[in-house]
Amino acid sequence: MSFEHLNIDHVSMEFPTPKGVYVALENVNLVIEKGEFVSLIGHSGCGKSTVLNVVAGLHQATKGGVVLDGKEVNEPGPDRAVVFQNHSLLPWLTSYQNVELAVKQVFGKTKNKNEMKEWIEHNLALVHMGYAMHKRPEEISGGMKQRVGIARALAMQPKVLLMDEPFGALDALTRAHMQESLMEIQAELNNTVIMITHDVDEAVLLSDRIVMMTNGPAATIGEILKVELERPRNRVELADDAKYNYYRHKVLEFLYERQHVTGEKQAVSKKEGKSSQLNVVNPRVA
Amino acid sequence: MYASVFKNITSEDLKAMIRALLLPLIAMSIFLGVWSASAAQVQTSLGQLPGPADVYKQASNLYDEHIAERDKEAAFYARQEERNAKKLEANADAEIKVRSYTGKATFFDQIITSLITVFTGFMIASLIAIPIGIVTGLSNGLYQAINPIVQLLKPVSPLAWLPIVTMIVSAVYVTDDPMFSKSYVTSAITVTLCCMWPTLINTAVGVSTMDKDLNNVSKVLRLGWLTNIYKIVLPSSMPMIFTGLRLSLSIGWMVLIAAEMLAQNPGLGKFVWDEFQNGSSNSLGRIIVAVIAIGLIGFMLDRTMLLLQRRFSWDKTAVLR
Ligand SMILES: Nc1ncnc2c1ncn2[C@@H]1O[C@H](COP(=O)(O)OP(=O)(O)OP(=O)(O)O)[C@@H](O)[C@H]1O
Numbered sequence A: 001m002s003f004e005h006l007n008i009d010h011v012s013m014e015f016p017t018p019k020g021v022y023v024a025l026e027n028v029n030l031v032i033e034k035g036e037f038v039s040l041i042g043h044s045g046c047g048k049s050t051v052l053n054v055v056a057g058l059h060q061a062t063k064g065g066v067v068l069d070g071k072e073v074n075e076p077g078p079d080r081a082v083v084f085q086n087h088s089l090l091p092w093l094t095s096y097q098n099v100e101l102a103v104k105q106v107f108g109k110t111k112n113k114n115e116m117k118e119w120i121e122h123n124l125a126l127v128h129m130g131y132a133m134h135k136r137p138e139e140i141s142g143g144m145k146q147r148v149g150i151a152r153a154l155a156m157q158p159k160v161l162l163m164d165e166p167f168g169a170l171d172a173l174t175r176a177h178m179q180e181s182l183m184e185i186q187a188e189l190n191n192t193v194i195m196i197t198h199d200v201d202e203a204v205l206l207s208d209r210i211v212m213m214t215n216g217p218a219a220t221i222g223e224i225l226k227v228e229l230e231r232p233r234n235r236v237e238l239a240d241d242a243k244y245n246y247y248r249h250k251v252l253e254f255l256y257e258r259q260h261v262t263g264e265k266q267a268v269s270k271k272e273g274k275s276s277q278l279n280v281v282n283p284r285v286a
Numbered sequence B: 001m002y003a004s005v006f007k008n009i010t011s012e013d014l015k016a017m018i019r020a021l022l023l024p025l026i027a028m029s030i031f032l033g034v035w036s037a038s039a040a041q042v043q044t045s046l047g048q049l050p051g052p053a054d055v056y057k058q059a060s061n062l063y064d065e066h067i068a069e070r071d072k073e074a075a076f077y078a079r080q081e082e083r084n085a086k087k088l089e090a091n092a093d094a095e096i097k098v099r100s101y102t103g104k105a106t107f108f109d110q111i112i113t114s115l116i117t118v119f120t121g122f123m124i125a126s127l128i129a130i131p132i133g134i135v136t137g138l139s140n141g142l143y144q145a146i147n148p149i150v151q152l153l154k155p156v157s158p159l160a161w162l163p164i165v166t167m168i169v170s171a172v173y174v175t176d177d178p179m180f181s182k183s184y185v186t187s188a189i190t191v192t193l194c195c196m197w198p199t200l201i202n203t204a205v206g207v208s209t210m211d212k213d214l215n216n217v218s219k220v221l222r223l224g225w226l227t228n229i230y231k232i233v234l235p236s237s238m239p240m241i242f243t244g245l246r247l248s249l250s251i252g253w254m255v256l257i258a259a260e261m262l263a264q265n266p267g268l269g270k271f272v273w274d275e276f277q278n279g280s281s282n283s284l285g286r287i288i289v290a291v292i293a294i295g296l297i298g299f300m301l302d303r304t305m306l307l308l309q310r311r312f313s314w315d316k317t318a319v320l321r
């Protein structure tokens, strides 16, 4: 048996709401290997962010827990860096300073000033933001902000990189660029990554495994698809690739045929005393 | 030469410039006209209500009085020095007396007193309100605990605080050699009590409505409590804090004038009250000069805060009015 890098061990998550307890996740169970790229896909509101937040330590699982390299996760920390959907850079700091804040916090004791400066610049260069280091978030585009957000996360040298719809707010072209960059970085650094996405193509293109989640309440992992496409992957070549299209088809089928949200299904999956928060779920899948 | 400067000015720009200058000018002339005409209709026990021309005359009177008073003061010190020098010449060990001049406070002295007082009260208020605002903004429980007290104290009029503050200051602030006069302390504390609430509330709201993601960033980085406040909470709520500070300062200025009037504390308020009691034919004109000065200073204080806000707030896009 191989050593478990990251173990999401029978995680259940309940939220207290004014209308009673809402069971968001039930028995989510997933083991992730070192250097693996895993994406989470599922309909809006099913609980993807909740899974990510539990791994990040921002939420505490009601049952079960997360073990990273043999240690239980119970608070947030820089070994599990998060890239948030809307960049969440500090608007009063430049790109450089934003990354610096993280680097100082993580390497303040082990690196000297020059080494830190080099490290910050190295990470900004990695995401192709070296030329706009000293600009503030308001002065750069959405894609550039997201790049800086990724640089900040990478600069912490995390054991796991958590990304919550990192490219969700970007236009299609910028998104494609960012995916290329991410694959490049991944080839170089071989990070362990969990990424949430709504984009089936993105999931297939980037992932080693695609984790498909059932609809909430009490969402859990419905199916796991192993993507065995050779790297480096090229989106243009893959467009006609039979295997690629097979994977795409599998994900689409899961989302639209097996997890299609209907009024009837909602009624069935709703537990007693639970609010019907999910009555209007719009599948946002591209 | 000039042509090159004006070359880039289009007729559109010119129109905009003329409008920016002309419209306020027209409004001002209408205002003065209406004032002048209606003042002539009002007879008070102190004579006719002064129009703009009378007020202007009183303003220059006040200025002349100020200059005269300064001259008197200079003369007083010159005489005293001369006297002492003579004494020392006669006997090197002679005891010399140095007294400070105690002339009547002029209009301009009163302005300075008022400014110093409002500034003191405002500073104390900010030093109390911003930390409390941050702490209450960070903790939901504390916010709920403190909110009723704040809401209860916020609308209390300065006139209600004043007697209490006066009594407390008289009872507590007893020293043989007071560094500050009691009236100054009383006015400043009254200002503090009335003007701290907008800063407190705005700071608390600014902190509690902070972007949740930024909070999460701080958690993921495991920033310490102080670092979190200094690096994330304070800058992100700076625009709201400044909104509060501006409100506080303008309330403080209004409150101060009322407090000085009621408590006979030195300052512009006392000047107005004295003129009212004085009841000469010039009094109304002088009071109107004071009113205009109060308005102008209030306006300038607000502009100063705005400049500070522009300087210290990262959010340059925020609407600043
Ligand atoms: N703090 C909370 N309190 C109560 N309910 C919550 C809380 N956080 C999440 N939920 C509920 O848990 C469910 C899952 O939320 P989550 O944000 O994880 O969904 P998601 O899959 O990330 O959705 P999206 O794709 O829209 O981002 C939702 O129904 C949401 O209403």
Ligand SMILES: [Mg+2]
Pocket: A048, A049, A050, A164
């Ligand atoms: Mg989400």
